Amino acid sequence: MATLPAGTLMARAAAGLARRCALLLADRGGVYGGRVLLLVGSGDNGGDALFAGAHLARRGAAVEALLLSPGQAHADGRAALRAAGGRTVDDLPARADLVLDGIVGIGGSGGLREPAARLVQRLGNLRGRDGGRATVVAVDVPSGVAVDTGHVPHDTAGRPGALRADVTVAFGALKPALVVGDAAAYAGQVELVDIGLGPWLRGTPVLHVTEFSDVVDDWPRLGPRSEKYTRGVVGVATGSATYPGAAVLSVAGALAGPTGLVRYAGTAAAEVLHRHPSVIATGRVADAGRVQAWVCGSGLGTGAEAAAELRTVLAAPVPVVLDADALTMLVDGSMADRLRDRDAPIVVTPHDREYARLCGEEPGADRVGAALRLAAWMNAVVLLKGDRTVIGTPAGRAYVNPTGTPVLATGGTGDVLAGLLGSLLAAGLPAERAAALAAYLHGLAGREAARHGPVTAPDVAAALRPVLAGLG
Numbered sequence: 001m002a003t004l005p006a007g008t009l010m011a012r013a014a015a016g017l018a019r020r021c022a023l024l025l026a027d028r029g030g031v032y033g034g035r036v037l038l039l040v041g042s043g044d045n046g047g048d049a050l051f052a053g054a055h056l057a058r059r060g061a062a063v064e065a066l067l068l069s070p071g072q073a074h075a076d077g078r079a080a081l082r083a084a085g086g087r088t089v090d091d092l093p094a095r096a097d098l099v100l101d102g103i104v105g106i107g108g109s110g111g112l113r114e115p116a117a118r119l120v121q122r123l124g125n126l127r128g129r130d131g132g133r134a135t136v137v138a139v140d141v142p143s144g145v146a147v148d149t150g151h152v153p154h155d156t157a158g159r160p161g162a163l164r165a166d167v168t169v170a171f172g173a174l175k176p177a178l179v180v181g182d183a184a185a186y187a188g189q190v191e192l193v194d195i196g197l198g199p200w201l202r203g204t205p206v207l208h209v210t211e212f213s214d215v216v217d218d219w220p221r222l223g224p225r226s227e228k229y230t231r232g233v234v235g236v237a238t239g240s241a242t243y244p245g246a247a248v249l250s251v252a253g254a255l256a257g258p259t260g261l262v263r264y265a266g267t268a269a270a271e272v273l274h275r276h277p278s279v280i281a282t283g284r285v286a287d288a289g290r291v292q293a294w295v296c297g298s299g300l301g302t303g304a305e306a307a308a309e310l311r312t313v314l315a316a317p318v319p320v321v322l323d324a325d326a327l328t329m330l331v332d333g334s335m336a337d338r339l340r341d342r343d344a345p346i347v348v349t350p351h352d353r354e355y356a357r358l359c360g361e362e363p364g365a366d367r368v369g370a371a372l373r374l375a376a377w378m379n380a381v382v383l384l385k386g387d388r389t390v391i392g393t394p395a396g397r398a399y400v401n402p403t404g405t406p407v408l409a410t411g412g413t414g415d416v417l418a419g420l421l422g423s424l425l426a427a428g429l430p431a432e433r434a435a436a437l438a439a440y441l442h443g444l445a446g447r448e449a450a451r452h453g454p455v456t457a458p459d460v461a462a463a464l465r466p467v468l469a470g471l472g
């Protein structure tokens, strides 16, 4: 950045921020005559807000700045606002159409301190010209969130120490808190402004957000020479007499995937064949024939027979997905040798309680860190389920899935995910790409299913088809 004059990046950031704010004001009666409140902290985040406020004031908005540390507010930003006709106030005004949160950005630590904490709790009282609640725009990140982990700190009374935004205008690059953890919900709609940081962003990003174009690029395509075996065969060792539904659902997920054949091995073969006649079914993994990947665990049980099946799966020289009961069976350490001796990739798909069983503690506030720790320890790709599912690899790469939806919080959807993931592995995708694609498409399928009413796991499996049709 040595070649850029001081203030250039802030000027670009403020101009982009002001453009976005002007559009929001236009939706609420126009920029001219709009009322804008700037919440200004002591750092450059406050400077961005002040310069953006100056832009808006020049376009006829009534801009007021509430300085949380008057002596330390960005001096040039203050001067620019004053010159543009803006003014400072000592308390929240009665009315505002738009609030700009420039309290603290990437330089913050810990939850919001007083007086900022109390102030943000009162923002909901502000009303705009149209009588509606003021639109809150966070500058770069919502103030108070832990920028690197997405944790939202709470005070001793249980109140969140962070501001809830309708829109966050981020500069140069997304920060983890905008895409992962509880903070992602505090960011609202996230928009990225290019401020020309590209040449100076060195190294690899700490976190990748899976995008639709990644899925379109990576999804295996059929060609004139495709045949069922070259497309890959996925083996599914799930379900039991007690839980035949888990087998039906994981097979449904696998059938939606790109492989040419699904083999099922287990005691729910009759139910699976009844629902999915194209599957080749046997009673045991050892009798199943060749596959290019295994899915094991959902509804399998944890008794001696289930453990024997898991051992057979782990002995196969192909990638495996381990879910649910397979994870529980790993906890006692009796399969450690099988895990250690494997060359082929393993993907584990724990939810938080399964993660706690494996690690002895919950994932905690830093979900990306938690996934990466387990991945390194198990030498496996970890798909840590949640509303923003996180994927960590033993090599230290991390992905977050942006398509999650709470409608997936219903029994059996994880089984569908495991099946789809297994099919992608069998089709030859590297484990981390398969995990990222499966989570992305599973989330889209949840959203698609929800368009038709309350969602159950079979609806999610069925919705994979229209979603996949959209890949082109």
Ligand SMILES: NC(=O)C1=CN([C@@H]2O[C@H](COP(=O)(O)OP(=O)(O)OC[C@H]3O[C@@H](n4cnc5c(N)ncnc54)[C@H](OP(=O)(O)O)[C@@H]3O)[C@@H](O)[C@H]2O)[C@@H](O)CC1
Binding pocket: 009, 010, 011, 013, 041, 042, 043, 044, 045, 046, 048, 103, 104, 105, 106, 107, 108, 109, 110, 111, 112, 113, 116, 139, 140, 141, 144, 171, 195
């Ligand atoms: N990087 C870039 O290239 C570009 C960066 N840009 C912008 O700069 C921003 C980063 O600015 P920054 O580094 O000045 O820090 P910033 O976020 O304003 O916070 C520091 C101040 O906050 C205070 N504070 C801390 N914690 C707090 C708490 N919990 N509760 C309350 N207050 C708290 C802390 O006070 P102290 O702890 O010192 O008392 C300190 O004074 C970035 O987010 C983006 O908007 C753009 O202009 C474009 C280019």
Ligand SMILES: Nc1ncnc2c1ncn2[C@@H]1O[C@H](COP(=O)(O)OP(=O)(O)O)[C@@H](O)[C@H]1O
Binding pocket: 324, 351, 385, 386, 387, 388, 389, 404, 405, 406, 407, 408, 409, 410, 411, 412, 413, 414, 415, 416, 417, 442
């Ligand atoms: N609140 C939520 N928001 C979004 N997705 C969720 C939420 N809760 C659960 N999910 C997703 O739903 C699926 C549930 O899987 P899992 O916990 O294994 O359930 P089951 O064992 O019943 O299949 C996972 O893909 C998870 O990411």
